[in-house]
Amino acid sequence: MxxxxxxxxxxxxxxxxxxxxxxxxxLQSTEGVVNASADYGSKKGEVEFDEEKTNLDNVIKAIEQLGYKATPSGS
Ligand SMILES: [Cu+2]
Structure with a gap:
């Protein structure tokens, strides 16, 4: 499941x-990522990933490789 x-x-x-x-x-073409969004105006994004296939570190690394910095936000 x-x-x-x-x-x-x-x-x-x-x-x-x-x-x-x-x-x-x-992000959307990253293995394990189900859905992703990013918004320039609010400097926010959201990622949905399958924990059995990837993890948050990999997602953040993929963003960093593009030259941006991402941190999980509380809300
Ligand atoms: Cu730009």
Missing amino acids: PTVKKVPLAIEGMHCNSCASGIQMV
């Missing part, structure tokens, strides 16, 4: 809407 976890993210370093859609695209 898949265990999907949803984590809100605070994302630093985005400077336009295409940054946000770039992050979104890369």
Whole structure:
């Protein structure tokens, strides 16, 4: 049974809407990620991933490889 976890993210370093859609695209093509979104205006994002296939560290690393900084946000 898949265990999907949803984590809100605070994302630093985005400077336009295409940054946000770039992050979104890369996350969505990352193994184990079920759904992802990023929003330039609010500097926030959200990722849903299958805990059996990946983990939050991998998701954050994928964002860092693009040159942005992501931290899980409380709400
Ligand atoms: Cu940009």
